[in-house]
Amino acid sequence: MTQDLPDQRRGRLAGRVAVIGGAGSVGPGWGNGRATAVIFAREGATVFLADRDKESLEVTARQIREEGGTAHTAVLDVTEPTAVEAYFDECERAAGRIDVLVNNVGGSRAGGAVELSVEDWESQLRTNLTSAFLACKHVIPVMRRGGGGAIVNTASASGLRWTGAAQVGYAAAKAAVIQLSRVTAVEYAPDRIRVNTVVPGQLHTPMVEARLAHQRADGDVTKLLAQRQARIPLGFMGDGRDTAYAALFLASDEARFVTGTEIVVDGGMTARCD
Ligand SMILES: NC(=O)c1ccc[n+]([C@@H]2O[C@H](COP(=O)([O-])OP(=O)(O)OC[C@H]3O[C@@H](n4cnc5c(N)ncnc54)[C@H](O)[C@@H]3O)[C@@H](O)[C@H]2O)c1
Secondary structure (H helix, E strand, O other), rough: OHOOOOOOOOOOOOOEEEEOOOOOOOOOOHHHHHHHHHHHHHOOOEEEEEEOOOHHHHHHHHHHHHOOOOEEEOOOOOOOOHHHHHHHHHHHHHHHHOEEEOOOOOOOOOEOOOOHHHHHHHHHHHHHHHHHHHHHHHHHHHHHOOOEEEEEEEEEEHHHOOOOOOEEEHHHHHHHHHHHHHHHHHHHHHHHHEEEEEEOOOOOOOOHHHHHHHHHHEEEEOHHHHHHHOOOOOOOOEEEHHHHHHHHHHOOHHHHOOOOOEEOOOOHHHHOOO
């Protein structure tokens, strides 16, 4: 797997404790959370990884341990308030502090305002927005006790503009993630807690083969990839590493003066208006 994710470690998170929610991947290869976990560990962080998919989580942790890093895993649903509270307590007890949090859990369901069911609407908000809210709620007190920290939330270009398909619950939730980050950033800036958002565009992560091609293109992965790539001015699709390196910058001290903002990682897609 490593040839797909070149090792460029520079110790940018040396000695840091990072929690990453959604550190597995829906299919084999580099989802955003898995790439983030591996790159953070390469950069010196001790990583606490959470995902509801035990097997996939273990693939990420194994990769980190094989490379000499330190990874702790926990299987949990990050939309469950009690489980999330207990998890952050557990991380603080184990590591003494939490310096970095990345909220990566998310996923889209197709459907516009008329056809999306109320259940799916609520589930989209829970998965994409409540997950980030709950993690912020429980990590901020820990970061305050530790003297500060960096939170990186994951939105989507669909939270900024139309991206080729109706997915109103997803789009609304991801837009809200951006604003959740901004207001939280302002409120907790005096505590030296920075909060920012990575906004990925249309990437080629395992999610495309595992989910999206069935939802959008009757399982025709080639067709879907061509449609997605055609929207991208740079002419190629990014992948998990592109999200991960943006998250790395925001999590590191290099971003010490950066808070309440977004890095859009989309090959120029949202800048284009045709
Ligand atoms: N791949 C893209 O093109 C793209 C584009 C824009 C935004 N994003 C965002 O990036 C993030 C990750 O995307 P990905 O493509 O790597 O997806 P992915 O599905 O491979 O990864 C998400 C991980 O979260 C886990 N997860 C889902 N619900 C969970 C829950 N309730 N509790 C715990 N774990 C849960 C899954 O098991 C999976 O391992 C998502 O927030 C997604 O919306 C992705």
